[in-house]
Amino acid sequence: MSFKSLREAQKALSNSSITFEDLVQSYLTKIEQRKNLNAFVEIWPEEALAQAKALQQKWNEGKAGKLAGMVIGIKDNICFKDHGVSASSKILSNFKSLYSSTVVERLLAEDAIIIGRLNCDEFAMGSSNETSYYGPVLNPIDENRVPGGSSGGGASAVAADLCLAALGSDTGGSIRQPASLTGIVGFKPSYGVISRHGLVAYASSFDQIGPMTKCIEDAQLITEIISGPDEFDSTALQAKLNFGNEFNGKPKIAYLKEAVENEAVHPEIRNRVNAYIENLRAKGFQVDPVSFPYLDYMVPTYYVLTTAEASSNLARFDGINYGYRSADAVGIDEVYTKSRTEGFGKEVKRRILLGTFVLSAGYFDAYYGTAQRVRQLLRQKTREIFSEYQLLLSPTCTDGAFRFGEKSDDPISMYMQDIFTVHAPLVGCPSISIPLDNLQENDMPYGIQFTAAELADSELLHFVQGLDNQEL
Numbered sequence: 001m002s003f004k005s006l007r008e009a010q011k012a013l014s015n016s017s018i019t020f021e022d023l024v025q026s027y028l029t030k031i032e033q034r035k036n037l038n039a040f041v042e043i044w045p046e047e048a049l050a051q052a053k054a055l056q057q058k059w060n061e062g063k064a065g066k067l068a069g070m071v072i073g074i075k076d077n078i079c080f081k082d083h084g085v086s087a088s089s090k091i092l093s094n095f096k097s098l099y100s101s102t103v104v105e106r107l108l109a110e111d112a113i114i115i116g117r118l119n120c121d122e123f124a125m126g127s128s129n130e131t132s133y134y135g136p137v138l139n140p141i142d143e144n145r146v147p148g149g150s151s152g153g154g155a156s157a158v159a160a161d162l163c164l165a166a167l168g169s170d171t172g173g174s175i176r177q178p179a180s181l182t183g184i185v186g187f188k189p190s191y192g193v194i195s196r197h198g199l200v201a202y203a204s205s206f207d208q209i210g211p212m213t214k215c216i217e218d219a220q221l222i223t224e225i226i227s228g229p230d231e232f233d234s235t236a237l238q239a240k241l242n243f244g245n246e247f248n249g250k251p252k253i254a255y256l257k258e259a260v261e262n263e264a265v266h267p268e269i270r271n272r273v274n275a276y277i278e279n280l281r282a283k284g285f286q287v288d289p290v291s292f293p294y295l296d297y298m299v300p301t302y303y304v305l306t307t308a309e310a311s312s313n314l315a316r317f318d319g320i321n322y323g324y325r326s327a328d329a330v331g332i333d334e335v336y337t338k339s340r341t342e343g344f345g346k347e348v349k350r351r352i353l354l355g356t357f358v359l360s361a362g363y364f365d366a367y368y369g370t371a372q373r374v375r376q377l378l379r380q381k382t383r384e385i386f387s388e389y390q391l392l393l394s395p396t397c398t399d400g401a402f403r404f405g406e407k408s409d410d411p412i413s414m415y416m417q418d419i420f421t422v423h424a425p426l427v428g429c430p431s432i433s434i435p436l437d438n439l440q441e442n443d444m445p446y447g448i449q450f451t452a453a454e455l456a457d458s459e460l461l462h463f464v465q466g467l468d469n470q471e472l
């Protein structure tokens, strides 16, 4: 049993060829069979099966919610009351959520079945899922390769059909980059479209929750359901977007010359993206190169700002209130120092140190202040592009999935994974990665990324949905 969309699953449920319990059981069996992928930190089989049973009843009575049949995994940084949540860090390894995130409540209200929590990079910091306390996640297409990160568990699980969809979080690419590396769809909504209440914070002015799915239609549906205002998140938008909105006529598409022609992009991907552009033109779209000489500033700006925010957000993990406390610490200073030293991994420590440094009195303006100004400039320049064009196209990543260990000793080359994905969260825009092709060299998939103006989430989703079946 394998479904490519919720619609397909619901069809099978409607014509009684399967029950909800069969559906959940089939995913549980697959999870067991591919346990070696390490995609899930924990699964909740009894609960999922009990929910399936109850849901069958509702379904038969015609009272089931819109997500009935949606068996979904949630990233291990999204709170679900009375369930473990650890951001895949030792420091929270024994922690249970005291409340549910808004997204979980909205999923459950529409009868989604949450099957477990998904492995990720520690505190969502990484691009390969190699920094998790629970060990790396494998790419199901080639197990010697990474699935991308930080939502690597979600990408691996959806690509291997261990669940129909996943919720990930994207701060600088963590939904889209792993989606690209595993051949699935990953969508990061505009900032504020989805409440962050109950999401373990990494960098609060960037973080967004979003769907990872096998098809655009499911990404659209999940986004619509989990979006909307929320009294628990003051940065959530005051009004729900209208998910019926579409572009008027054919949208004009821009691409950043500096991205598409970038030497760092694998030549096969470069050629394929160029061919894609030609195919769009052949279908009557206006697709123009635009110059954007700021590409080199994006990754540094992203890392200055996100590490600054992380150093502040992660200060709460002090061994006192909750989470891991060092067993042999004596006195308050030692409790802080030892709990944090033992509880955080190397990459998280690197970022806390970097963030503390860029915020320190003598350097604040030189680093943090400058980065804020660059962010502002990027916003303004991006808005200028979107005043003339409706969409921005680029490869999602420079390459396909890399091998374990290939970049883990070289933080800079790991950070460069994010070169095309940090743009959207820096400026608050919605951005989606959809599967484009596979590399001939090693058969690994890669995606193409479309970004739209702030709050044009619905227009973007409808547009890519329309492209889906065309030959591009």
Ligand code: GLN
Pocket: 124, 125, 126, 127, 149, 150, 169, 170, 171, 172, 173, 174, 175, 202, 306, 418
């Ligand atoms: N790879 C990026 C980082 O390490 C993005 C992470 C994310 O989006 N959570 O910060």
